[in-house]
Amino acid sequence: MSEPCAFLPVSRADMDRRGWTQLDVLLVTGDGYFDHPSHGVAVIGRVLEAAGYRVGILSRPSWKDPADWMRMGRPALFVGIAAGAVDSTLNNYTADLARRRTDSFAPANDPHGRPDFATLVYAGAAKAAFPGVPVVLGGIEASTRRFAYYDYIKKDLRRSILVDSRADILVFGPGEAQTLDIAARLRNQEPLDDIPGTAVRRRTDPPANYTVLPSFADLRADRSQLLAQTALLEAGLGPFRESGFWQAYDEGNVICHPPAPADADAFDRTHELPFTRRSHPSAGPVPALETVRWSVIATRGCPGGCSFCAISCHQGRRVVSRSRASILREIATIAADPDFRGTITDVGGPTGNAWGLSIDNKNICRRCRRPSCLHPDICRNLDTDHGLLLQLLAEGVRIPGVRHLFIASGIRHDLALRSPEFIDRLAAGHTGGHLKVAPEHVDIKTLEIMRKPRIEVLEEFERKFQAASRKAKKEQYLLPYFIAGFPGCTKAAADKLGSWLQRRHQTVDQVQNFIPLPGTMAAALYACGKKSDGEKIFIPGTKERRRQKTLVTGTHRTGRPQKERRT
Ligand code: SF4
Ligand code: SF4
Incomplete structure (x- = not known):
């Protein structure tokens, strides 16, 4: 087993061992800390470390206890926040919004250490613990919520997470280049205004060639505009599109710059950093590591x-x-x-x-x-x-x-x-x-x-x-x-799937009961109940979703217990 100093610091004692009195960057995650190139916070930590920054990892902090946030003191440059490798809604809830009993990204599968809306909660705690220190959001939860989105827990539209969190900047997509740029600019006291692969909130006008999305007020007045917004964003996700977008709020414009350029050489360098491929010994094994180690x-x-x-x-x-x-x-x-x-x-x-x-x-x-x-x-x-x-x-x-x-x-x-x-x-x-x-x-x-x-x-x-x-x-x-319970999946459509499986004498353990994930077209269809041409689509209710799931798992035939996958 590797010694703890093979990992990035998680405590004052770790910092002392390296002779550090202050961190440059504190990275916060809702996951247990495991040092593997598939794990975003470990990747960002290693990339910053390789560039000479002093980085510490605060894993699963108590969001109610400011002292827990002070473990390694106030960082000199910024606090980086990620909910974890998976959106916290998926981590904490089933499709029926029942609380999950396990969390494979937590030590010992502990399901209790990650708040709902983890990015928002952590951003608030970071601002309270370290007034004046810039807060940088990253990871898939922030990335997919960079514009207004439909929230499955609240069953309502929400503002960009950048607005709700009052964070200084949001990194979307793979974040190494952006994070290095942010760190360098903060060290040189330069503005964070034009970094590819980031979004910021500003009172100023966006660049003229950026695509305007429906404002939040317009979305509130007419939810079906979420379909148009999602279609614009999807087109912008295509290879080499390099599109910028903006969206108006009472609190200012969310300006989202084009994606960071794809850099295969940097991708190579990142994955060859000295990852230990182990869970940090202080917290105990993280089950998710075992599947990817x-x-x-x-x-x-x-x-x-x-x-x-x-x-x-x-x-x-x-x-x-x-x-x-x-x-x-x-x-x-x-x-x-x-x-x-x-x-x-x-x-x-x-x-x-x-x-x-x-x-x-x-x-x-x-x-x-x-x-x-x-x-x-x-x-x-x-x-x-x-x-x-x-x-x-x-x-x-x-x-x-x-x-x-x-x-x-x-x-x-x-x-x-x-x-x-x-x-x-x-x-x-x-x-x-x-x-x-x-x-x-x-x-x-x-x-x-x-x-x-x-x-x-x-x-x-x-x-x-x-x-x-x-x-x-x-x-x-x-x-x-x-997937069971998908928008547009009628009872007859689900029965077709059930019959197809029955003809093959097949039962399936791995079934996902549909959860509308922020930023996706499926979430927009679910929220609007119709397609962009106005055609209504069937949205399965709770009872029908459960029925569709049993058709896939075959539990209506076999009585076997169901498993649910999280993607
Ligand atoms: S490969 Fe290029 S041209 Fe073809 S569908 Fe994708 S983005 Fe369009
Ligand atoms: S579901 Fe799989 S195949 Fe489809 S876009 Fe996502 S990663 Fe690609």
């Missing part, structure tokens, strides 16, 4: 643009791939760890088979307003060659100490069908026996709203995967994910 992040961004997905709102649709050399070096570092047992559990990202995808003509993307690069068909401007990925997998598994190298991130089966060789090699050696796929539904109208491929595409993939598994003399299965 020996995994490697290869990509950011996803071209899918699924209407319910917070990841694409956060990271955008441009796939940024790390270099092959950097990924292989990280695998070699893992293989040298004395606790490693020979299996790289995942080389992936938001989508398991997106590494190496490229765009043929960037200028076409700059003009494109499609919300998905894969739906209703795979765009011809997207190069779907899986050859580079196959080469990477082959080289990774040859590294001494590596016996298996798996892809455990969800596969885009429509993309995989473009490469029969990929399906063969996946089945022969790169899956642990259960391959995650996410058809999400079978009903064509529901799939249209979700922006997912027709179920026949999954069936074709399954035939090919099973044939490849037989050829490899392996008994392997697909692990399909479905």
Whole structure:
């Protein structure tokens, strides 16, 4: 086990050990502190540390006790706030708004240490503890709430989290470049006005070329304008769009600059920092670490643009791939760890088979307003060659100490069908026996709203995967994910899914009862009950949502207990 000083400081004693009297940056998170390149607060901490800043981590502080916030004293530059790796609504509540009994991102699964609306609560506590110290918001919760959004707990529209928190600046998307820029500017006492990948609140006019969104007053007067807002933002998430947006509030304009430029070299450098891949010893093991400990992040961004997905709102649709050399070096570092047992559990990202995808003509993307690069068909401007990925997998598994190298991130089966060789090699050696796929539904109208491929595409993939598994003399299965209670999913549509599963004698453990996540089109549809053309859509109520879930899990047939997935 690594010594505590291998981690960033979490206490005054840790600071003393490094000879520090004051931190430059205090990073606050609702998660337990584990030092892994998949964990946002650990990544930002390591990146700042590598740039010479003195960084401390305040994990799961008591938001009612100012003394807890003073553990490491007042930071010189700023307090960085993240709710955690997952939106706190998802972490704390089920789709039926029952309190969850576990929190896998907390030590010992403790479900009690993270406040609701964690970003807002922590920002308020930071302002009270450290008056005058700038507060910087980051992470997926802040990122997806950078403009007005529908809140599932309050069942109402809310203002941008930047307005409600009175934070100084909000970082969206992967945040390394922005955070370094913010730290440097605060050190040099320069304004935080024009940093790509950030949003600020100002009384001044926004740049003339920024797209105006409906004001909060307009949204309040006519909720259906949330559909128009979300469509504008989705178009802006496309590769190479580089769009800026602004939204008016009584408290000033929320001005959101274009995304930070994708920088694959910086992505490499970040993931090769000296992460311990362990939970901090002071808090005890964090269960979420165990599923990712020996995994490697290869990509950011996803071209899918699924209407319910917070990841694409956060990271955008441009796939940024790390270099092959950097990924292989990280695998070699893992293989040298004395606790490693020979299996790289995942080389992936938001989508398991997106590494190496490229765009043929960037200028076409700059003009494109499609919300998905894969739906209703795979765009011809997207190069779907899986050859580079196959080469990477082959080289990774040859590294001494590596016996298996798996892809455990969800596969885009429509993309995989473009490469029969990929399906063969996946089945022969790169899956642990259960391959995650996410058809999400079978009903064509529901799939249209979700922006997912027709179920026949999954069936074709399954035939090919099973044939490849037989050829490899392996008994392997697909692990399909479905969503119940989706906007537009009528009783008849849900029955189709139930019948499809029954015909296959299949029950599914991994089912998500729909939760409208801020910033997504699915949340806008849920909040408005209609599409942007005015067509009404069916919104399943609580009883129907539960019925739909039992159809998927088969509990109406088997009586088996249900599990719920959090995405
Ligand atoms: S394929 Fe997965 S990661 Fe990509 S947009 Fe869809 S749900 Fe999100
Ligand atoms: S042109 Fe194609 S690849 Fe580019 S943004 Fe549009 S749909 Fe995506």
